[in-house]
Amino acid sequence: MSAKLIGALLIFAAGALLFLQCRRQSRGELLFLQDMAPALEQMEAAIRFRRLPMPDLLAEQTKRPYCGQVFTQVEQHMKSGSTLQDSWELAADAVPWKQGKSILAALELSGDAQRIGDNLRLAALSLRDLVCQLQAERHERQKMILALTASGCGLLVILLL
Numbered sequence: 018m019s020a021k022l023i024g025a026l027l028i029f030a031a032g033a034l035l036f037l038q039c040r041r042q043s044r045g046e047l048l049f050l051q052d053m054a055p056a057l058e059q060m061e062a063a064i065r066f067r068r069l070p071m072p073d074l075l076a077e078q079t080k081r082p083y084c085g086q087v088f089t090q091v092e093q094h095m096k097s098g099s100t101l102q103d104s105w106e107l108a109a110d111a112v113p114w115k116q117g118k119s120i121l122a123a124l125e126l127s128g129d130a131q132r133i134g135d136n137l138r139l140a141a142l143s144l145r146d147l148v149c150q151l152q153a154e155r156h157e158r159q160k161m162i163l164a165l166t167a168s169g170c171g172l173l174v175i176l177l178l
Contacts, residue, residue: 025174032170039162043155046114047148052083053117054144057124061137064130071101071126071133087112087121101126116147 056078063069063077072095078088087108094104102125109121124140126133 028170028173032166036159036163036166040159043151043158046117047151047155048083049112049114050117050144050148050151052081053087053121054141054148056081056084056088057137057141057144061134061141064134064137068130116151117144120144120147 060074060078063074069077072092075088075092075095079085079092081088090108090111091101091104094107095101099107105124105126106122109118109124112118112121120140120143125136128136
């Protein structure tokens with residue numbers, strides 16, 4: 018009897034870990050997007066009001082907790098001789114989340130300061146819209162994953178007993 022009880026507890030523990038892993042992954046995406054949108058807005062404002070060059074703007078953004086790695090990669094690619102646009106595309110390609118990656122890859126960082134600023138603002142707005150959409154979907158998805166995990170674990174426990 019105790020072996021069956023231990024087996025049931027292990028199944029429920031595995032289900033809980035699966036649920037937490039799914040939750041952690043969606044949280045990582047939201048944190049990244051929530052950090053990237055203000056980073057792009059801050060870059061747009063710095064271009065408009067402080068007239069800073071792009072290398073200085075990138076250096077400022079590397080300190081961000083969740084999206085700073087993207088800006089670090091852009092800087093590294095630029096130091097190796099790539100253009101700003103190519104560096105941005107390479108760094109955006111390394112983003113693990115499909116929707117955020119597509120918005121960032123579509124960002125064009127060429128032209129005059131006005132055009133770059135407009136592109137940054139539009140990308141930030143797109144990211145903010147995506148965050149709102151993902152937050153609405155996240156709650157429903159978590160409820161469904163929890164229900165499926167609990168049902169699956171319950172079925173396995175019934176089958177074991």
